[in-house]
Amino acid sequence: xxxxxxxxxxxxxxxxxxxxxxxxxxxxxxxxxxxxxxxxxxxxxxxxxxxxxxxxxxxxxxxxxxxxxxxxxxxxxxxxxxxxxxxxxxxxxxxxxxxxxxxxxxxxxxxxxxxxxxxxxxxxxxxxxxxxxxxxxxxxxxxxxxxxxxxxxxxxxxxxxxxxxxxxxxxxxxxxxxxxxxxxxxxxxxxxxxxxxxxxxxxxxxxxxxxxxxxxxxxxxxxxxxxxxxxxxxxxxxxxxxxxxxxxxxxxxxxxxxxxxxxxxxxxxxxxxxxxxxxxxxxxxxxxxxxxxxxxxxxxxxxxxxxxxxxxxxxxxxxxxxxxxxxxxxxxxxxxxxxxxxxxxxxxxxxxxxxxxxxxxxxxxxxxxxxxxxxxxxxxxxxxxxxxxxxxxxxx
Amino acid sequence: xxxxxxxxxxxxxxxxxxxxxxxxxxxxxxxxxxxxxxxxxxxxxxxxxxxxxxxxxxxxxxxxxxxxxxxxxxxxxxxxxxxxxxxxxxxxxxxxxxxxxxxxxxxxxxxxxxxxxxxxxxxxxxxxxxxxxxxxxxxxxxxxxxxxxxxxxxxxxxxxxxxxxxxxxxxxxxxxxxxxxxxxxxxxxxxxxxxxxxxxxxxxxxxxxxxxxxxxxxxxxxxxxxxxxxxxxxxxxxxxxxxxxxxxxxxxxxxxxxxxxxxxxxxxxxxxxxxxxxxxxxxxxxxxxxxxxxxxxxxxxxxxxxxxxxxxxxxxxxxxxxxxxxxxxxxxxxxxxxxxxxxxxxxxxxxxxxxxxxxxxxxxxxxxxxxxxxxxxxxxxxxxxxxxxxxxxxxxxxxxxxxxxxxxxxxxxxxxxxxxxxxxxxxxxxxxxxxxxxxxxxxxxxxxxxxxxxxxxxxxxxxxxxxxxxxxxxxxxxxxxxxxxxxxxxxxxxxxxxxxxxxxxxxxx
Numbered sequence: 045x046x047x048x049x050x051x052x053x054x055x056x057x058x059x060x061x062x063x064x065x066x067x068x069x070x071x072x073x074x075x076x077x078x079x080x081x082x083x084x085x086x087x088x089x090x091x092x093x094x095x096x097x098x099x100x101x102x103x104x105x106x107x108x109x110x111x112x113x114x115x116x117x118x119x120x121x122x123x124x125x126x127x128x129x130x131x132x133x134x135x136x137x138x139x140x141x142x143x144x145x146x147x148x149x150x151x152x153x154x155x156x157x158x159x160x161x162x163x164x165x166x167x168x169x170x171x172x173x174x175x176x177x178x179x180x181x182x183x184x185x186x187x188x189x190x191x192x193x194x195x196x197x198x199x200x201x202x203x204x205x206x207x208x209x210x211x212x213x214x215x216x217x218x219x220x221x222x223x224x225x226x227x228x229x230x231x232x233x234x235x236x237x238x239x240x241x242x243x244x245x246x247x248x249x250x251x252x253x254x255x256x257x258x259x260x261x262x263x264x265x266x267x268x269x270x271x272x273x274x275x276x277x278x279x280x281x282x283x284x285x286x287x288x289x290x291x292x293x294x295x296x297x298x299x300x301x302x303x304x305x306x307x308x309x310x311x312x313x314x315x316x317x318x319x320x321x322x323x324x325x326x327x328x329x330x331x332x333x334x335x336x337x338x339x340x341x342x343x344x345x346x347x348x349x350x351x352x353x354x355x356x357x358x359x360x361x362x363x364x365x366x367x368x369x370x371x372x373x374x375x376x377x378x379x380x381x382x383x384x385x386x387x388x389x390x391x392x393x394x395x396x397x398x399x400x401x402x403x404x405x406x407x408x409x410x411x412x413x414x415x416x417x418x419x420x421x422x423x424x425x426x427x428x429x430x431x432x433x434x435x436x437x438x439x440x
Numbered sequence: 441x442x443x444x445x446x447x448x449x450x451x452x453x454x455x456x457x458x459x460x461x462x463x464x465x466x467x468x469x470x471x472x473x474x475x476x477x478x479x480x481x482x483x484x485x486x487x488x489x490x491x492x493x494x495x496x497x498x499x500x501x502x503x504x505x506x507x508x509x510x511x512x513x514x515x516x517x518x519x520x521x522x523x524x525x526x527x528x529x530x531x532x533x534x535x536x537x538x539x540x541x542x543x544x545x546x547x548x549x550x551x552x553x554x555x556x557x558x559x560x561x562x563x564x565x566x567x568x569x570x571x572x573x574x575x576x577x578x579x580x581x582x583x584x585x586x587x588x589x590x591x592x593x594x595x596x597x598x599x600x601x602x603x604x605x606x607x608x609x610x611x612x613x614x615x616x617x618x619x620x621x622x623x624x625x626x627x628x629x630x631x632x633x634x635x636x637x638x639x640x641x642x643x644x645x646x647x648x649x650x651x652x653x654x655x656x657x658x659x660x661x662x663x664x665x666x667x668x669x670x671x672x673x674x675x676x677x678x679x680x681x682x683x684x685x686x687x688x689x690x691x692x693x694x695x696x697x698x699x700x701x702x703x704x705x706x707x708x709x710x711x712x713x714x715x716x717x718x719x720x721x722x723x724x725x726x727x728x729x730x731x732x733x734x735x736x737x738x739x740x741x742x743x744x745x746x747x748x749x750x751x752x753x754x755x756x757x758x759x760x761x762x763x764x765x766x767x768x769x770x771x772x773x774x775x776x777x778x779x780x781x782x783x784x785x786x787x788x789x790x791x792x793x794x795x796x797x798x799x800x801x802x803x804x805x806x807x808x809x810x811x812x813x814x815x816x817x818x819x820x821x822x823x824x825x826x827x828x829x830x831x832x833x834x835x836x837x838x839x840x841x842x843x844x845x846x847x848x849x850x851x852x853x854x855x856x857x858x859x860x861x862x863x864x865x866x867x868x869x870x871x872x873x874x875x876x877x878x879x880x881x882x883x884x885x886x887x888x889x890x891x892x893x894x895x896x897x898x899x900x901x902x903x904x905x906x907x908x909x910x911x912x913x914x915x916x917x918x919x920x921x922x923x924x925x926x927x928x929x930x931x932x933x934x935x936x937x938x939x940x941x942x943x944x945x946x947x948x949x
Contacts, residue, residue, distance in 0.1 A: 274811045275802055278795070285790045291747060292777070292785040293799045294768030 106240025106251025118342025134195025136339025142313025173313010
């Protein structure tokens with residue numbers, strides 16, 4: 045009993061269940077919107093959302109992991125920067141620039157042999173993403189330009205610039221998309237093709253999931269180690285918590301701001317690469333004037349995962365799962381826009397976990413008090429009262 | 441005698457620590473009641489309970505004999521309880537008047553009506569001798585005047601019970617005298633005052649009764665007139681405390697640290713914060729830089745430690761020019777620095793004790809291997825320092841520093857800096873806001889450093905500290921050094937004159 049109590053009040057448990065609690069609130073809110081927009085099918089729709097990727101069996105789960113991959117990376121990007129005291133709102137720009145670099149290398153650099161082609165493409169994606177964050181990093185460190193403003197502007201520059209570069213270099217004008225990448229540039233399946241498929245007669249209906257998810261998880265673990273085990277991570281977090289004290293300790297805080305931004309950018313850029321180097325001949329970048337959703341969804345993923353790299357893995361899978369569930373809502377009479385709203389509400393409410401983290405322990409205490417404390421307290425106060433009265437009398 | 445407020449058998453627990461253990465405090469109407477205790481004794485917690493910031497686990501609060509519930513500061517306000525916090529809660533770009541009425545604005549159809557408010561403020565100001573300029577911006581006025589604004593805020597809300605949380609920590613000696621007068625005035629006008637402090641002189645000067653706390657327990661309530669300073673300090677610390685700093689003769693030899701013609705620009709004006717300052721610190725000597733706050737001491741220290749760029753001049757440590765070296769290089773060359781503001785510069789409050797104690801060592805080969813921190817070594821190191829320097833905390837080396845008391849936070853910094861075994865120890869206001877026990881301890885450490893043939897540069901605003909600890913005094917006034925004095929040959933009054941700039945001597949460097 046005591047052990048259970050300890051577990052219930054321990055910090056890490058508090059973190060986990062505050063996230064879970066906020067997810068539940070998010071789902072509840074989603075249900076309300078479902079009920080408002082289409083009362084007749086609300087229950088059915090809600091179950092579809094809850095079933096998420098499972099709605100279409102093993103393939104669906106594969107898709108969940110596939111779409112979780114870029115979210116893990118953009119979540120890490122936002123979370124890593126946040127741990128070091130920076131708000132990286134620039135993941136969409138870094139993401140799309142990384143995606144462009146990966147696709148460009150995938151289409152053009154066909155002279156590279158099989159494993160090297162996609163490896164180089166991913167490295168290119170990370171480098172360009174890092175470059176895209178380098179500029180706000182430098183501005184922040186040396187000119188004290190707030191990184192939120194700088195990264196937001198870089199998002200738009202990145203989006204239009206990527207569109208421009210695609211049209212200039214790897215544009216398929218018939219489809220309005222980027223060209224097919226070479227087969228050598230597509231990520232291998234990494235064994236996942238044996239699990240995530242639906243049998244379709246004699247053939248297999250394959251999921252798009254590939255070894256990108258392994259890479260994403262590996263990167264998350266590496267980031268976790270960097271933050272918690274290395275002198276570099278120690279310095280970065282110190283700068284995040286208290287830049288004055290870091291300077292006092294002789295830490296080069298300007299250099300760390302730049303490095304932290306660059307690493308965050310590299311993570312987001314790599315996410316772009318991992319998403320687009322998939323399928324038979326690459327996913328195609330749509331040339332549209334919309335900021336990449338994967339980038340922005342990194343923010344709720346990081347919040348839901350409380351910026352903890354391991355938490356971010358699960359948060360990304362959850363967000364991807366719910367999004368997949370939302371896609372299947374189209375089988376019912378839901379307007380696509382409403383689906384987007386519902387999913388966005390669930391995701392963003394889920395990101396309130398920080399609030400619940402503060403609120404929940406108080407709530408639990410309050411309930412406990414009401415249950416047991418009432419009678420006890422009253423008795424004690426009475427006792428104290430009489431003791432005090434006695435003392436007062438003695439004094440006089 | 442009626443009690444205006446009574447806190448009976450208050451118990452408040454935090455994880456790993458009982459901050460208040462069955463404490464009873466009774467405040468009579470119209471008295472000045474001091475609350476005395478070491479850092480971490482539970483004074484602030486008790487006042488936070490009274491002010492509604494914390495809810496006690498046990499105990500109750502009575503006002504004029506009736507039990508009351510105080511769930512938040514608004515409840516406290518409604519009961520006429522007001523508080524001047526140690527760190528003022530003022531809006532810096534508002535005027536004095538705007539700050540005073542903030543939250544209780546008088547309005548007419550949604551528009552502010554300032555005239556009535558202004559009249560009331562001026563009336564209060566005259567009645568209690570609290571001189572303020574109602575139209576000055578907070579950021580432009582002195583700390584002393586800011587405090588008077590805080591007091592006016594309480595009076596404007598017709599508070600009857602005034603809590604002062606260590607009000608003198610930020611004031612100059614003259615301002616302290618004035619505050620004492622104001623407090624007496626207030627009590628004569630029928631206000632009841634709770635005065636949190638650990639300065640015995642001040643208690644002697646104004647308080648009627650004094651309640652002493654130690655380690656969360658109530659030691660007793662005494663009448664100030666019948667109790668000596670020594671007795672009170674013994675109650676507070678639990679043992680006899682010597683006020684005089686015990687130290688042997690100073691035997692300086694050889695120059696350790698030299699500053700030549702140092703000039704530093706001020707951050708927010710064209711005036712020079714430090715103007716052509718030259719001095720030397722010898723081995724085995726405590727050199728003290730005295731002066732009233734804001735005369736360039738902070739900038740001087742920032743320049744010496746590399747945290748602020750200099751205009752011109754030279755800094756030499758052990759004969760080596762370190763003028764252009766980075767902070768890290770200066771640390772490694774043998775400069776330790778106990779900073780003025782421990783929360784801003786000295787500690788990373790969200791890191792735990794281990795991580796703070798290794799703040800200047802984590803990059804050394806002992807603490808890391810290929811960029812990976814050796815946490816086993818770091819933890820052992822932290823355990824050793826905690827043991828040696830008697831740093832007390834709720835959960836040992838794993839305690840988040842934010843949750844520690846001010847005195848123990850300061851001890852952690854002192855431990856870290858002294859254990860670096862520096863050639864030069866720069867200590868800026870090392871005892872600010874600390875209780876006598878901790879002050880005694882830190883002074884002992886400084887003297888010990890000196891006796892180990894280290895050079896110590898002490899920057900202090902406290903005259904007692906300047907006179908007792910130092911071997912030589914430099915007085916700084918408006919960025920210049922105006923006197924080089926021997927503490928055994930001058931009086932406090934004389935020192936005060938130099939500090940106020942009304943006297944200066946030719947300085948032989």
